[in-house]
Amino acid sequence: MTSTTTTTTAPPKSTPPTVSEVQKILGDLGYQARAVTGQVDDETKHAIVAFQKVNGLPRTGVVDDATAAALRAPKAITPQHATPGTHLEVDIARQVAYVVTDGKVGKIYDACTGDNVGDRVTPLGDFHVYYQINFWEYGPLGNLYHPSYITTTGIAVHGGEPVLAQPGSNGCVRLTDPSIDEVFPLLRPGAEVLIH
Template sequence: MSRTVKVLVTGSALLLSAACGQARSAPLPAAAPTVTSPTTTTTTPKPAPPSTFQVQQALGTLGYQARQATGALDDETRHAVIAFQKVQGLSRTGVVDDATAAALRAPRTITPQHATPGTHLEVDIALQVAYVVTDGHVAKIYDACTGDNVGERVTPLGDFHVYYQINFMEYAPLGNLYHPSYITTTGIAVHGGEPVEAVPASNGCVRLTDPSIDDVFPLLHPGAEVLIF
């Protein structure tokens, strides 16, 4: 008479069967469910746009021609914004967009060509800005407009010196010149008289806004250096 003997070996996880001679693995415990944490992304909040008052303060601190922080958007503030945009390599709109606001928070500065003692004026043809340099440091930055290079309407490059000034409005054949300071014998001057465009547009002179000329005229006495590059 045959009989079946079953032996359970504790700790081996094997069930032996004398009847069939087969061994099988004990079932594995059920895997614990996988818990996935939700992915969270953080976005840096966009800075609030600066107010006109804040823009005027920032530009004035940097030396641009925004002379007073009044909170009112005037022509000089617009020209100061354009001059800033020129220096920063931005679109010359006169409007403080996101790119201009970002540049105001981390502005590019200007290094003068001549770091000589005293005060002189430098005019950057490529950027279309003029700046007053005092003892090797840029003190003021102005929106400027130079010759449009059509025909003879070219602003000459070089190191010039003022040889005479006219302290009133001069009515010239090519337009009115506000307080011109002449630097050549061929009629090239630094003067006021609107408009000051965002691109080269003068007859060859260096044109600034009238309030800017009011700042610069006393500095451009006969013998004062005007560097155009």
């Protein structure tokens, strides 16, 4: 009697991407990794978190196996408004913001909105910037970096850390300071900010 032994081999595990490769992929996709340095800086961590938010992954800021696999086949974002011109969209469920130009998502930012405790709620709707402050504003609820106000009740898109992986602001849309440096010039009075 002859016995046959079958050997099953698992496919080789993919080599994880280097930090430089992650920065390049995220930058090419429009996330806020602004330079390929090979070093994990704060903006790279925020870009990874934003990517994880969009792709429905745990928001760790670390490129684990699931994140590496998603980087090879990333989800695309479909804007709510595909109108001509440029506007900012804020996705409350995902906690990201993105710049849409002529119906196409160009930049994707890690964002933090209201935590819905008491009156710390980010309103939903189609807003327009009515004024901006081109410096730090010091208020009773914290410091706002370059706020662009979209309501008369004090709701703004602004910088000023921290930008958390989950809702945690007083109701405003908070981005990192380098992200606000990019977004602020786009948010001139009259610019559309869609929050959904």
